[in-house]
Amino acid sequence: MGTALVITSGKGGVGKTTTTANLGAALALLNKKVCLVDLDLGLRNLDAVLGLQNRILYTIVDVIQGRAEVKQALIKDPDFKDLLYLLPAAQNADKNVLTAQSVKSVVEELKQDFDFVLLDCPAGIETGFENAVAGADGAILVTNPENSAVSDADRIVGLLEAKHLEFGPRLIINRIRKNLMNRGETMSVEEITDHLAIPLLGIVFDDDQVIVTSNRGELVTMQPDNPAAQGYRNIARRMLGDTVPLMSLTDAPNQVTEKDQSVSDTTTLKNDKSSEASTVDEPGKTNDSAEETVEPAEKNGSVDTNEVAVSNAVKTDEEDPPKKRGFWSRLFGRK
Ligand SMILES: Nc1ncnc2c1ncn2[C@@H]1O[C@H](COP(=O)(O)OP(=O)(O)O)[C@@H](O)[C@H]1O
C-alpha cells in the first residue's frame, strides 16, 4: 500500500507541476514505483512537462465517469522502465466532474500498485484543492522565497492542518536565487520555515535548465550535476529516510561545485529539527522526527550522490518493508 501526497502551494506558478514531475522522477530513480496524477483540470500541463502529451488516450475524467479503467488511462514514462506513470488530466473537462469522493477512490486504487502517488494540485483553495487533499495521506507545500508566495502558503498551512492528514505538511522552497537571498533581497530559508512553522523537506535553486528541459518535455532531474536536479534528488532521498544535508546557500552562482558539495555538509538550518536530518527505522525507537543528528551523508565531495542514493534506497527496501508505515509516521508524522 503506497502513500499519496498532494503537492500544493496556494499561489500559482511557484513550481507545483515542476516539483511533482521531478520529485516523481527522482523517486523512480531510487527504485520507487510512482504515479503522478494531474488534478489541475483545464490546464493539463503535467503531461507536457513529462513529454507524454501525445500518448494520452484516457484521462482521470474518463476514469471517474466510467469510460475507462484506471489502468487504461495510465501512461508509462518510457524513460523509467516500469517505475514512473502519469494519470493525465482532461484539458476541456468541466472542473466540477471531480468530487472529493471520486478522487479519493481513484487514489486509493492507485495506492494498491504504487509506492508513491503524487497529486499535482491546482492553485488556490477552492474545490480543486479540496478534491486533491481528500485523496492525500500527506502534503508537500511548495513556495518561492517571495512574500506573496509565502503568505499564500501560510493560508494553506492552516487549511492543511485542519484536515488532520496522516502525515503533517512538509515544505519545499523552490526557485531560490542565492545572490538575492544572500543580499537579503528575499526572505531567507530560515525566515520562511520560521514563518510557516512546518518542517523543511528541501530547497531547489532557480535554474534556467528547469525551464529549458521542461519546454522540451524532459526532466531536469535527469541531469545529475544540475543544481536544481540535486535539490530534487536530495528531497527524494530524505523522503526515503536518508540523511542529506542542505545544499550550500553561501556561494554566489547557483552551480554545484566540488566546493559546494563539501560546504553543504556543514550547512544545516538551525531551526529545522525534523526533515533535514532523518533517521533509519529501528525497532522500538519512537522519536517522532529525526531531531538529533545531522550526519554528513556526502562527506566526501567526490562521492557520486546518486550512487549513494540508489544503494541506500535498495538497502531500505530490503531491510524494512513491513515497517514502512511506522517509518513514514516518524518521517512525515505530526508531532
Ligand atoms: N527551480 C526552478 N528554476 C527555474 N524555473 C522553475 C523552477 N521551478 C519551476 N520553474 C518554472 O516556473 C514556471 C511555473 O512552474 P509550474 O511548475 O508550472 O508552477 P505551478 O504548477 O505551481 O503553477 C514554469 O515555467 C517552470 O518551468
Ligand SMILES: [Mg+2]
Ligand atoms: Mg501546475
